[in-house]
Amino acid sequence: MEENRDQWGSRLGFILATIGSAVGLGNIWRFSYQAYENGGGAFLFPYIFALITAGIPLLLLEMGFGFFTRNSAPSSFRKVKEKFEWVGWWSVLVAFTVTVYYIVIIAWSLLFVFESFSLGWTADPEGFFFGEFLGFSGSAFTLGGIQWKIFFALLAVWIINYVIIAGGVEKGIEKASKIFMPLLALMVLIIVLRGVTLPGAMEGVKAFVTPDFSKILDFNIWVGAYGQIFFTLSLGFGIMIAYSSYLPKKSDVVKNGIIAGLANSIFSIVVGFGVFGVLGYMAQQQGVEIADVATSGIGLAFIAFPKAINLLPGLPQLFGFAFFFSLTIAGLSSSISLIESVVSSLIDNFSLSRKKAVTLVSIVGFILGVPMVTQGGLAILDIVDHFVNIFGLLLVGLIEMLILSYAFDLDKIKDNMNASSDLHVGNGWKAMIKFIAPVFIGIGFVQSTISELS
Ligand code: PFF
Ligand code: NA
Secondary structure: OHHHHHOOOHHHHHHHHHOOOOOHHHHHOOHHHHHHHHHHHHHHHHHHHHHHHOOOOOHHHHHHHHHHHHOHHHHHHHHHHHHHHHHHHHHHHHHHHHHHHHHHHHHHHHHHHHHHHHHHOOHHHHHHHHHHOOOOOOOOOOOOOOHHHHHHHHHHHHHHHHHHHOOOOOHHHHHHHHHHHHHHHHHHHHHHHHHHOOHHHHHHHHHHOOOOHHHHHHHHHHHHHHHHHHHOOOOOOOOOHHHOOEEEOOHHHHHHHHHHHHHHHHHHHHHHHHHHHHHHHHHHHHHOOOOHHHOOOHHHHHHHHHHHHHOOOOOHHHHHHHHHHHHHHHHHHHHHHHHHHHHHHHHHOOOOHHHHHHHHHHHHHHHHHHHHHOOOOHHHHHHHHHHHHOOOOHHHHHHHHHHHOOOHHHHHHHHHHHHHOOOOOOOOHHHHHHHHHHHHHHHHHHHHHHHHHO
């Protein structure tokens, strides 16, 4: 069985696929706003602290775990103790739930790629987005009125994912990552170069980076940084376990993990300059403050950016294309990893063929996504997102760390990882996993649950 397991064809392929998973919608629409709101340049202190004390250590833990067990999440946890298998299934369930709505958003991005050719979001992007595009009714209970354009885009995005994942680890995921990641880098280069050279851009960039040190004394900001690190590195979804289970025996897991972890953050910071350059330009054009135009999430991508693109001097279509195309490929390289977490678990546990497993996941995932392309779709998406934020992410990650620390032997993972790595993890790493990260993440979980519920 083991000999038949899929494998990455090259180290570069594995690193690109891992970065592809980590770099996603969140890097483009969440990080820069979070930094701006939480102290600008000063936010880098809690952010980098969280990256070093939790992000990279946990990334290495998940990678080392999958590399050690050579299995996807559920069977990996079963190897720790029979009774822990459910932790793996829980992370797979979270991955699947996120997939269902993450792919809906990729479908919107894909449609906006086409809208960008004609600036089809009109002079009133907000009205367009909620009106003609989503046909949003305002209530989760309006299941009528399928938005057919989005329906077919959703189908198309599932088919793209299906084809890539059915192709296998090396011939599908790795090959796609080798195409997507350079393309993404190119698109981001266009966005950033254009963004920072616009009139008024420097005002925006200043708002993004000017340190407000009074904010870093706020404990909540530190806890928020931990939450962001988790999502941004795709931790707690069983993805890194599955991806690393496909590594050849001789891989340098430690170095690969550190490279991927750093690349993800560098990507976020670089994109931040482009995003705030554009926001600075828009604020200047409209004669308003940066604070009046800065937002994050869906509002930034599908409303604020189209507004800004409308105002661009010279070839706004090219910029619009670069922006929505980068959202689309950043999203796709993350969605394939989410789906692979589910698919690899089905393959390992039910001896399904890869084709059968991907077919099953794609059909069920597509069907569950259909309510999200109706007139109530946005509200449903929101509810599912809240649900995942409460029961997913931090909670799974926390339990994962505690089990591997206290019901298993971290040294086994450590020694196995060190044996084939140039760089080594030591007692500092163990201390982060056993004590420091769980404390912050535990507090983060309690706090985010309270804020989600209120
Ligand atoms: N890391 C991705 C982002 O920052 O957008 C989101 C993500 C992708 C989270 C895949 C989890 C995941 F499994
Ligand atoms: Na990310």
